[in-house]
Amino acid sequence: MRRPILAGAACLAFAAYASAARAAEPVPLAAQGCVGCHGVRGTGSGAIPGIAGRPSTEITATMNAFRANERPGTIMGRIARGYTEADIAAIAAYYATSR
Amino acid sequence: MSHAIPLNPTRRTALRMAGFAAASLVAPLATPGIARAQTTARLVVIGGGFGGATAARYARINHPTLDVTLIEPRTRFITCPYGNLVLAGMRMPDQITHGYDGLRAHGVKIVHDMAAGIDPVAKTVRLAGGQTVAYDRLIVSPGIAIKWGALEGYDEAASQLVPHAWIPGDGSQLALLRRQLEAMPDGGTVGFALPANPFRCPPGPYERISMVASYLKKNKPKSKILALDAKEAFSKQGLFLDGWKALYGDMIEWVPSNKDGKVVRVDAAEMTFVTEFGTRHKVDVANVVPPQSAARIAFEFGLTDQSGWVPVNPATFEAKSVPGIYVVGDANNGTPMPKSGYIASNTSKHAVACAVASLRNEAPPEGVYFNTCYSHVGDEYGISVVGVYRATDKGIVEVPNSGGVSPRGDLPEQRRLEALYADAWYSSITKDMFS
Numbered sequence: 001m002r003r004p005i006l007a008g009a010a011c012l013a014f015a016a017y018a019s020a021a022r023a024a025e026p027v028p029l030a031a032q033g034c035v036g037c038h039g040v041r042g043t044g045s046g047a048i049p050g051i052a053g054r055p056s057t058e059i060t061a062t063m064n065a066f067r068a069n070e071r072p073g074t075i076m077g078r079i080a081r082g083y084t085e086a087d088i089a090a091i092a093a094y095y096a097t098s099r
Numbered sequence: 100m101s102h103a104i105p106l107n108p109t110r111r112t113a114l115r116m117a118g119f120a121a122a123s124l125v126a127p128l129a130t131p132g133i134a135r136a137q138t139t140a141r142l143v144v145i146g147g148g149f150g151g152a153t154a155a156r157y158a159r160i161n162h163p164t165l166d167v168t169l170i171e172p173r174t175r176f177i178t179c180p181y182g183n184l185v186l187a188g189m190r191m192p193d194q195i196t197h198g199y200d201g202l203r204a205h206g207v208k209i210v211h212d213m214a215a216g217i218d219p220v221a222k223t224v225r226l227a228g229g230q231t232v233a234y235d236r237l238i239v240s241p242g243i244a245i246k247w248g249a250l251e252g253y254d255e256a257a258s259q260l261v262p263h264a265w266i267p268g269d270g271s272q273l274a275l276l277r278r279q280l281e282a283m284p285d286g287g288t289v290g291f292a293l294p295a296n297p298f299r300c301p302p303g304p305y306e307r308i309s310m311v312a313s314y315l316k317k318n319k320p321k322s323k324i325l326a327l328d329a330k331e332a333f334s335k336q337g338l339f340l341d342g343w344k345a346l347y348g349d350m351i352e353w354v355p356s357n358k359d360g361k362v363v364r365v366d367a368a369e370m371t372f373v374t375e376f377g378t379r380h381k382v383d384v385a386n387v388v389p390p391q392s393a394a395r396i397a398f399e400f401g402l403t404d405q406s407g408w409v410p411v412n413p414a415t416f417e418a419k420s421v422p423g424i425y426v427v428g429d430a431n432n433g434t435p436m437p438k439s440g441y442i443a444s445n446t447s448k449h450a451v452a453c454a455v456a457s458l459r460n461e462a463p464p465e466g467v468y469f470n471t472c473y474s475h476v477g478d479e480y481g482i483s484v485v486g487v488y489r490a491t492d493k494g495i496v497e498v499p500n501s502g503g504v505s506p507r508g509d510l511p512e513q514r515r516l517e518a519l520y521a522d523a524w525y526s527s528i529t530k531d532m533f534s
Contacts, residue, residue, distance in 0.1 A: 025452045025464060026161050032448045033469035036441050036528045037520070045530075046523030047516070074505070074516050075471065075483055082487020082501030087467060 028090035041098045052098040059092035139166040140458050143224055143234035145214045147171030150240030150428030150443035152532040158451045159205040168208040168232055177267035180440050181525055186277055187310035192270055201533045217400045219421045236454035240428040241394035243299050249390040257367035261385040279384045285319035290382030292362035292372050293328040294390050299429045299438045301334035304388045306474040312347045313477050324351045327372055329361040335482055335504050342476035393430035408432040414490040415453040415463045425450040435497055436488050442470045466490055473521030481517030
C-alpha cells in the first residue's frame, strides 16, 4: 500500500473526501474512473496525458475550466460536467499523491 | 487454498458459525491467529472479462487482506473492443489477447474452470470440474449469450457460415469473418444484420461497418456494404453517417427498420438475409449481430428476469433475486448505461467497494458510474460517447448536462485526436484489468 504524505490543499481536499462516507475505499470511487484512459494510477497512456503527481490545485482548476467550457478539449468537458465539486476535490487529492 | 477444498455440510456449517460469519462483521478483512485460513474474508469473482478481471484486481490492490479467487474457464481473454480493427487488418489478434499472470502477481487465485452452480445459502460455487469454492461475497460478471434461433435460421451451425464474431471466445469467429473478407472478390457485397436494443456495445456494429469499409476501400474499392438494421436509430448515428459519407462516399447503405431493414430470417447456406417484408438480399460475406441475453449461467443461477437480463440494485449492483451476489457487466440490466467494457470495468470497482462495505457491516458507498466509448470510423478518425451516471431512488440516471457524443461538423483535428485517444484508452483499460 502506498502511504503518501499529503500536503497543503491536498490535505483539505482529502478531508472533504474522507468525510463523505466513503472511507471503506482507499482510492475515491470517482478517481477510480479516470484510469480507464489516464493510465495505471493516472501515470498517462500514449497520447493521453498523465495526471499523477499534478498539484491538486491544478487538477481542480483544470476540471473546473473543462466544466465551464473555458478550456478547449475533445472529451473532458463532457466528462467534467458529470462530477460534483466534492468528486473533483477527491479526484484532485488522490492524483496529486499518486505516482 | 482452503477455498478449493470441498467441505462436507456439517464441517462447513460449523466453520461458518465459528469463523466466517463473525469475520464478515468486523472491520479488518483478516483476523490474525490460528484460524487465519478460515477467517480471511473470501471474495469470489465469476468471469474474467472487463467486469471480473477488474473486480479481482481492484479487490486485491485496494483490500490486500481480502482472499480473492477468480473463476474463468479460459486461460486467455480476447477483448471485443478492437476486434473490429483486427477485421480491418489494423491489429493482429495477439494484440487484443490478454492473460491472467498479472492478476496472479497481485495474489488473485485463478481457477480455470466453469462455474456450474451457486448455493446462496451455503455460499458456495460449484465448478464443472467437481470442486466447490466457498465465498463470503460473490461478484458475477458472466457476459452475454447469443439467443440462438431468436432470429430464424441463425443457430450455431449457421454461425460457422455466417459468423457473428460478437462473443470473442477462442477468437475463431473473428478469424472466420476476417478470412471471408480477404477471400471476397472486389465488387462483392458485405451484408450486416443488426439487432434491436439492448445488445452488447451499442456503437460496435457501426464501428465494425466502418472498419470493414476501411479495409474494402484500400483493398477492394468496388465493393459495397449493405447494413440491414432492426432499429430506426443507433448510437452516435449522426457522427457515423457523417464519417461514412466523408470517408467512403456511397460504399455503405444503411437500411433502418422503417425502410424494411429488419432481417427476420437468415439463410446461411445461400448467404441470404430475408427482411420483414420479404425482400431477399443475397450477399458475398454476411455478418449477423444476433439477439442477445445475459450469459447462460445467469439463468442457471436464477439471477435473470423475463427480460433475459439480471435486475440489480442500482446503488450496489446486488442481484435483486439473490442478495449478497453482485452482478456487473453486460449481463445486468443497468439501463440507461450502455453494455460496454468501460461500464463493466468501472462498475465492478463500485461492486467491490459495496461488497467490502457489506463485509464490514457498513453502508454501501455512494457511487458515480463512468463510461467512455471511442469508435474508429477510419484511419485517424475517431468519435466518442461519454456518460456519467448516479444511482437515485428512480434507478440509475445520467447526470444532466454532462456526457454526450463528440461534436458534429468538419473537425479533422478532433477526429484525429480521438482516434489517438482511443488507442491510448485501449492500452490503459486493458492494463487496468490485467497488469
